[in-house]
Amino acid sequence: MDASMTLTNWRKSSRSSNGSDNCVEVGSTSAVVAVRDTKNRAGGMLVVDHEVFAAFVGSLKRTGV
Numbered sequence: 001m002d003a004s005m006t007l008t009n010w011r012k013s014s015r016s017s018n019g020s021d022n023c024v025e026v027g028s029t030s031a032v033v034a035v036r037d038t039k040n041r042a043g044g045m046l047v048v049d050h051e052v053f054a055a056f057v058g059s060l061k062r063t064g065v
Helices: 014-018 038-043 050-063
Strands: 024-028 032-037 046-049
Touching: 024 038, 032 038, 032 050, 046 050
Parallel strands: none
Antiparallel strands: 024 032, 032 046
């Protein structure tokens, strides 16, 4: 699947709004979640299923990152 063709609802991370240069965007479909660099949108994206993304976010919350 070419996720860039179906992911149109990109949103910027709330952690990216504090003036930081480390900005990411997240987009999703019913099947996958994708993450890309806001400053380099054409540079590719990480695409994982919802369960993997939920586990990743959960681990960040547990560790306080």
